[in-house]
Amino acid sequence: GNSVTQMEGPVTLSEEAFLTINCTYTATGYPSLFWYVQYPGEGLQLLLKATKADDKGSNKGFEATYRKETTSFHLEKGSVQVSDSAVYFCALSNNAGNMLTFGGGTRLMVKP
Amino acid sequence: NAGVTQTPKFQVLKTGQSMTLQCAQDMNHEYMSWYRQDPGMGLRLIHYSVGAGITDQGEVPNGYNVSRSTTEDFPLRLLSAAPSQTSVYFCASSYEGQGAGNRELFFGEGSRLTVL
Numbered sequence: 630g631n632s633v634t635q636m637e638g639p640v641t642l643s644e645e646a647f648l649t650i651n652c653t654y655t656a657t658g659y660p661s662l663f664w665y666v667q668y669p670g671e672g673l674q675l676l677l678k679a680t681k682a683d684d685k686g687s688n689k690g691f692e693a694t695y696r697k698e699t700t701s702f703h704l705e706k707g708s709v710q711v712s713d714s715a716v717y718f719c720a721l722s723n724n725a726g727n728m729l730t731f732g733g734g735t736r737l738m739v740k741p
Numbered sequence: 742n743a744g745v746t747q748t749p750k751f752q753v754l755k756t757g758q759s760m761t762l763q764c765a766q767d768m769n770h771e772y773m774s775w776y777r778q779d780p781g782m783g784l785r786l787i788h789y790s791v792g793a794g795i796t797d798q799g800e801v802p803n804g805y806n807v808s809r810s811t812t813e814d815f816p817l818r819l820l821s822a823a824p825s826q827t828s829v830y831f832c833a834s835s836y837e838g839q840g841a842g843n844r845e846l847f848f849g850e851g852s853r854l855t856v857l
Contacts, residue, residue, distance in 0.1 A: 633783070665846075672745070672831055672848030673784070718783060727772070727791060728799060729846065731783035 631656045633719050635732035642739050648706040650735045652693075652719035655700065660721040662686075662695050662702040663729070667716045676704075676717070709739045743767050747832050747849035754822045754856045762817040762852050764832035770847070772835040773815040774799070775807065777828040778851070784831065790815055822856045829853050 636651040654662070661680045665673040677686030682697035693704045702719060719732040748763045766773065774789035776799075786799030790809040804826060806818040815834075819826060830853075833846040 637781075670850070672833075672850050673846070674848070675845040678845075720783075726844075727789060727797070728786055729784075730800075731776075731785070733781050733783045 631660065631721060631723060631730040633721055633730055633732035635717075635719050635735050637733070638716075638736040640735060640737050642709055642737070644711055644739055644741050645708045646739075648704070648709045648713075648737065650704040650717055650719075650737070652702045652704065652732060653700055654702065654719070654721050656721055656723075656730075658724040660723065661726075662693070663720040663722070664691070664693055664702070664704050665718045665720060665731075667718065667734070669715070673718060709737070711739045711741055713737060714739045745832055745834055745847050745849035747830075747852050749852060750850065751853050752855070754819075754854065756823060756856060758822050759818070759820050760822065760854075761819075762830055762832075762854070764815045764817070764849060765813050766815075766832075766834045766847070767813065768834065768836065768847065769812060770834035770836050771812070772837060772844075773809065774833050774846070775805070775815070775817045776831045776833065777801065777826075778831060779828050787817065787830075819854075822854075824856045827854060827856045 632655045663678045664676040666676045677688040679686040679695035685694045716734045720729045745766045775787040776784040788807040790796045832849045835844045
C-alpha cells in the first residue's frame, strides 16, 4: 500500500535559517503529492502540491519538487520566520484520487 | 465564511458510551471525509463520501459509522467508545467528488475526544 515517511522532529531553527524537511514515499502509479501545514489549535491547510514528476510546487516562500527517481518531495524554504512555526505534513493521493495518505508530521520551531 | 464546522470541540466519554461528532460545510463540496490524528502517526482516513447517499471506508473504519443524507452534513458515530478511540478527529471537504484526493482539502478545527 501507499506510505509516506517524514523526518522526525522537532526541527528547531533560528529566524532566517534555511529549512529542509525530508519526505519520501512509496506508491503505485502516479500519485499527486502535497504539503499541508497545521498551526497551533487549527486544522490543516494546503501549503503546496505537485501533480506529476518534476513539477515544483511553491507558496509563501516554500518549495518542493516531485522527484520520481528518488520518490521524494522535500520541503524547503530559504529564510524561515517565527510565524512559520507549525507542524508540516507530507501527503500523497491514491490513483483514484479519493484518499490521502499522510506522513507522521514534522514540528518546526523557529526562534527569534 | 464558516467553511467546515465541527462540534463538539472537546468531549470526554466513558468506555461503552456512544456519541456523534458533527461536521457541516457551507461550500457545497461534494467530497467529505473524517480523519483521526494520533501522535507520530499523522492523519489516518476513517470514512469518506463522494456525494450525498454515498459513503466508503478508509484506512481505519472499525468502530465508526457514517451517513451522508445531505451535501452539507457528514456525522461520525461511535456506537460503543473504546480507549483506543481517544484521538483528535478532523473533518475535511473538497469541491469535487471523484478525484477529490487531487484537490485541496479544507479542514475543520478538530474535535478532541477522550475515552476513559
